[in-house]
Amino acid sequence: MIDMRRLKSSDADFGRQLDELLAWESVADTQVEDTVAEILRQVRDRGDAAVIEYTNHFDRRNLQSAAEFSLSQADLEAALERIPAAERESLEAAAARIRDYHRHQLQESWQYREADGTVLGQQIAPMERVGIYVPGGKASYPSSVLMNAIPARVAGVDSVAMVVPAPDDQLNDLVLAAAAIAGVDRLYTIGGAQAVAALAYGTESIEGVDKIVGPGNIFVAAAKRAVFGRVAIDMIAGPSEILVICDGETDPDWIAMDLLSQAEHDQQAQSILLSPDADFIDSVAVSLEKLLADLPRRDIAAQSLAERGALIRVDSIEEAIAVSNRIAPEHLEVSVEEPEQYLPQIRHAGAIFLGRYTAEALGDYCAGPNHVLPTSGTARFSSPLGVYDFLKRSSIIYCSPQGADKLGRIAGNLARGEGLEAHARSARYRVKG
Amino acid sequence: MIDMRRLKSSDADFGRQLDELLAWESVADTQVEDTVAEILRQVRDRGDAAVIEYTNHFDRRNLQSAAEFSLSQADLEAALERIPAAERESLEAAAARIRDYHRHQLQESWQYREADGTVLGQQIAPMERVGIYVPGGKASYPSSVLMNAIPARVAGVDSVAMVVPAPDDQLNDLVLAAAAIAGVDRLYTIGGAQAVAALAYGTESIEGVDKIVGPGNIFVAAAKRAVFGRVAIDMIAGPSEILVICDGETDPDWIAMDLLSQAEHDQQAQSILLSPDADFIDSVAVSLEKLLADLPRRDIAAQSLAERGALIRVDSIEEAIAVSNRIAPEHLEVSVEEPEQYLPQIRHAGAIFLGRYTAEALGDYCAGPNHVLPTSGTARFSSPLGVYDFLKRSSIIYCSPQGADKLGRIAGNLARGEGLEAHARSARYRVKG
Numbered sequence: 001m002i003d004m005r006r007l008k009s010s011d012a013d014f015g016r017q018l019d020e021l022l023a024w025e026s027v028a029d030t031q032v033e034d035t036v037a038e039i040l041r042q043v044r045d046r047g048d049a050a051v052i053e054y055t056n057h058f059d060r061r062n063l064q065s066a067a068e069f070s071l072s073q074a075d076l077e078a079a080l081e082r083i084p085a086a087e088r089e090s091l092e093a094a095a096a097r098i099r100d101y102h103r104h105q106l107q108e109s110w111q112y113r114e115a116d117g118t119v120l121g122q123q124i125a126p127m128e129r130v131g132i133y134v135p136g137g138k139a140s141y142p143s144s145v146l147m148n149a150i151p152a153r154v155a156g157v158d159s160v161a162m163v164v165p166a167p168d169d170q171l172n173d174l175v176l177a178a179a180a181i182a183g184v185d186r187l188y189t190i191g192g193a194q195a196v197a198a199l200a201y202g203t204e205s206i207e208g209v210d211k212i213v214g215p216g217n218i219f220v221a222a223a224k225r226a227v228f229g230r231v232a233i234d235m236i237a238g239p240s241e242i243l244v245i246c247d248g249e250t251d252p253d254w255i256a257m258d259l260l261s262q263a264e265h266d267q268q269a270q271s272i273l274l275s276p277d278a279d280f281i282d283s284v285a286v287s288l289e290k291l292l293a294d295l296p297r298r299d300i301a302a303q304s305l306a307e308r309g310a311l312i313r314v315d316s317i318e319e320a321i322a323v324s325n326r327i328a329p330e331h332l333e334v335s336v337e338e339p340e341q342y343l344p345q346i347r348h349a350g351a352i353f354l355g356r357y358t359a360e361a362l363g364d365y366c367a368g369p370n371h372v373l374p375t376s377g378t379a380r381f382s383s384p385l386g387v388y389d390f391l392k393r394s395s396i397i398y399c400s401p402q403g404a405d406k407l408g409r410i411a412g413n414l415a416r417g418e419g420l421e422a423h424a425r426s427a428r429y430r431v432k433g
Numbered sequence: 434m435i436d437m438r439r440l441k442s443s444d445a446d447f448g449r450q451l452d453e454l455l456a457w458e459s460v461a462d463t464q465v466e467d468t469v470a471e472i473l474r475q476v477r478d479r480g481d482a483a484v485i486e487y488t489n490h491f492d493r494r495n496l497q498s499a500a501e502f503s504l505s506q507a508d509l510e511a512a513l514e515r516i517p518a519a520e521r522e523s524l525e526a527a528a529a530r531i532r533d534y535h536r537h538q539l540q541e542s543w544q545y546r547e548a549d550g551t552v553l554g555q556q557i558a559p560m561e562r563v564g565i566y567v568p569g570g571k572a573s574y575p576s577s578v579l580m581n582a583i584p585a586r587v588a589g590v591d592s593v594a595m596v597v598p599a600p601d602d603q604l605n606d607l608v609l610a611a612a613a614i615a616g617v618d619r620l621y622t623i624g625g626a627q628a629v630a631a632l633a634y635g636t637e638s639i640e641g642v643d644k645i646v647g648p649g650n651i652f653v654a655a656a657k658r659a660v661f662g663r664v665a666i667d668m669i670a671g672p673s674e675i676l677v678i679c680d681g682e683t684d685p686d687w688i689a690m691d692l693l694s695q696a697e698h699d700q701q702a703q704s705i706l707l708s709p710d711a712d713f714i715d716s717v718a719v720s721l722e723k724l725l726a727d728l729p730r731r732d733i734a735a736q737s738l739a740e741r742g743a744l745i746r747v748d749s750i751e752e753a754i755a756v757s758n759r760i761a762p763e764h765l766e767v768s769v770e771e772p773e774q775y776l777p778q779i780r781h782a783g784a785i786f787l788g789r790y791t792a793e794a795l796g797d798y799c800a801g802p803n804h805v806l807p808t809s810g811t812a813r814f815s816s817p818l819g820v821y822d823f824l825k826r827s828s829i830i831y832c833s834p835q836g837a838d839k840l841g842r843i844a845g846n847l848a849r850g851e852g853l854e855a856h857a858r859s860a861r862y863r864v865k866g
Contacts, residue, residue, distance in 0.1 A: 090846040351828035357837035369828035383826035393816035395784035395802035404790035
């Protein structure tokens with residue numbers, strides 16, 4: 001029996017119980033930070049030699065030269081040929097849909113001209129070089145390659161490099177095939193803080209990048225945090241979460257499996273159901289028990305449900321949405337009749353899955369939108385990974401003589417108010433008489 | 434005599450010399466980080482009481498209660514009434530232009546429907562609460578209030594809070610007036626790491642925010658870095674820089690004053706001129722010497738030019754642009770004939786000032802674009818502060834039964850390839866027969 005938390009939004013201390021349920025904070029680990037700082041320093045100072053040493057040590061490899069951790073396009077193409085046709089077709093279908101969706105995120109440079117001839121605008125351009133981190137071993141997911149590389153490619157980034165560790169020389173063919181499909185330019189079989197350092201600082205064989213994206217373990221996260229500022233990084237993700245709002249009319253097995261699909265990720269993953277229908281909540285609990293039994297990852301899923309899951313009775317769908325806005329979930333399923341009517345009320349969520357047919361898992365792989373989403377309530381202030389994450393903007397100002405005259409007077413006043421006389425004079429030089 | 438660096442792009446070791454010129458790195462200071470960590474902990478645990486203690490200590494104040502560090506709308510309006518009419522008009526004119534420009538950055542939610550009825554899209558919404566840090570004392574700039582608060586307001590943020598320290602109980606009326614004009618909702622006269630902590634965690638009297646923006650000293654920067662992840666932050670800025678490209682046909686006094694307007698910010702500011710005209714470079718050097726003499730901040734400007742400035746002879750405007758792309762300057766002035774022809778070649782710059790009449794100082798105050806710009810080469814991967822910094826996105830997926838059937842098959846295949854069986858089953862439940 002899973003002993004899953006049951007809450008009621010009408011309970012007097014529901015707010016406190018909800019805070020307890022959501023409590024999660026990444027703990028800073030000084031020892032990890034010190035180890036990472038030393039790795040970063042070594043790679044910055046000694047380049048490939050340090051990368052090789054750390055890789056041989058941590059990944060139990062026997063690299064003699066940098067050439068041995070570089071894969072060629074031919075290596076990627078070969079992996080694509082080796083994988084089963086059904087998986088190749090699925091990867092290609094997913095990639096095509098992800099590409100189509102992300103093209104809607106492209107943004108255009110814009111300008112406007114004022115009456116006096118002054119032109120203002122913003123020029124939007126892709127970054128030059130991006131690096132993608134892909135974990136090795138069990139958590140080496142081809143879907144993650146597609147989701148990170150395709151938006152960069154759609155943005156028009158010149159060069160997309162990818163790092164993936166090969167512990168004991170093992171690589172996942174599906175991951176290499178996904179890299180071929182996504183259009184990765186360069187692939188290095190290295191991982192950990194040493195790979196992040198190589199991407200951030202560059203080495204003799206690896207060109208430094210402008211931005212590093214992709215998930216990783218605690219060492220990778222600490223390294224990304226440490227190089228933030230020198231290069232751009234994506235958000236550092238917490239455990240994955242799903243919040244399902246259901247009116248009680250969806251098959252309880254479907255909803256239970258949606259909750260389990262999140263719970264099977266890891267013990268810290270969080271699955272929450274909100275429903276106004278008490279009988280339905282009971283049915284889902286029964287389904288969870290039943291469906292868990294023959295899942296390969298049942299131990300992980302059961303622990304996740306017991307420690308971090310919850311079944312919450314609410315008064316109405318509207319109240320469920322208010323609770324959801326407070327949680328700002330990574331994934332929000334709205335499994336109700338006419339779900340689109342609730343969109344305007346949904347304020348914070350990484351991705352919103354509407355209707356009974358939209359399983360969250362579709363979004364993980366192939367619906368089109370990105371599966372890299374803000375976790376742990378950060379949907380309050382951040383967005384899914386997208387094309388916009390690989391574009392940047394330059395302001396454009398082109399003053400006519402008349403415009404410079406008008407603006408020079410205003411700027412002159414304000415600069416003097418701030419005690420910046422050279423600013424005032426520079427502006428006033430362009431004021432007529 | 435200012436002993437300003439002179440370089441030639443044709444020199445064999447120009448690349449190395451350029452690297453030396455640009456070398457600048459914010460140094461992590463462990464003692465500062467430890468102090469800040471303790472302040473953050475105290476404010477998180479003890480709220481207002483800790484904020485009051487630190488403020489009394491660092492800002493030499495004698496606060497007895499939280500009410501004393503809160504200003505009302507009436508206080509802001511009173512400051513607006515007190516300032517001279519010319520300055521009020523200039524602030525209002527600047528605010529109107531900044532608002533107009535930033536309205537062009539608003540983005541709309543979008544959706545599209547596929548042939549089988551599946552709907553995909555992205556919902557774009559403002560953040561709820563934003564906090565703006567404004568430095569106190571000498572560096573307390575009203576223009577900074579406008580540049581940080583107006584984009585948040587244009588984005589539609591519900592509540593904009595501002596913190597500004599009042600050392601020895603001194604506040605700048607222009608800063609309070611700018612807050613009134615920009616539409617700041619709440620103003621707290623606190624600063625330093627304790628103000629960042631109050632905004633990030635919330636206290637009894639200060640509601641926690643979702644994002645913190647604005648410049649500050651080393652303690653503020655360390656505090657922002659430490660709370661990054663719990664809340665969003667803007668970039669942590671380095672010293673300000675200007676790169677001027679001139680064909681030699683602009684008045685050398687104008688160009689010299691543009692360089693000086695950057696140099697007067699602080700000793701670490703960087704002013705660089707690129708020109709193919711050797712005589713013009715000499716003329717600018719003479720102008721610099723002459724114009725520096727009666728600047729109130731001449732000591733700061735002279736030190737900045739001597740330590741970090743450079744006059745660089747290039748072969749052509751095209752080569753100057755290539756050098757500029759390598760530098761990725763915060764401010765780029767293109768003071769040449771028909772400057773717009775070079776826009777497509779300019780790859781990395783925070784703001785681009787085109788033509789002889791567009792003094793960089795106009796952009797600092799009132800042209801319209803934001804003056805919060807990426808420094809130290811970070812224009813390679815980041816953008817001016819904008820409305821987009823206060824918006825966030827939620828993906829939308831609404832599958833038709835037909836769409837769920839098609840996508841469920843693909844997702845099922847890929848989930849099994851990744852060993853995630855609950856994902857596969859959740860997707861396959863929606864596949865027909």
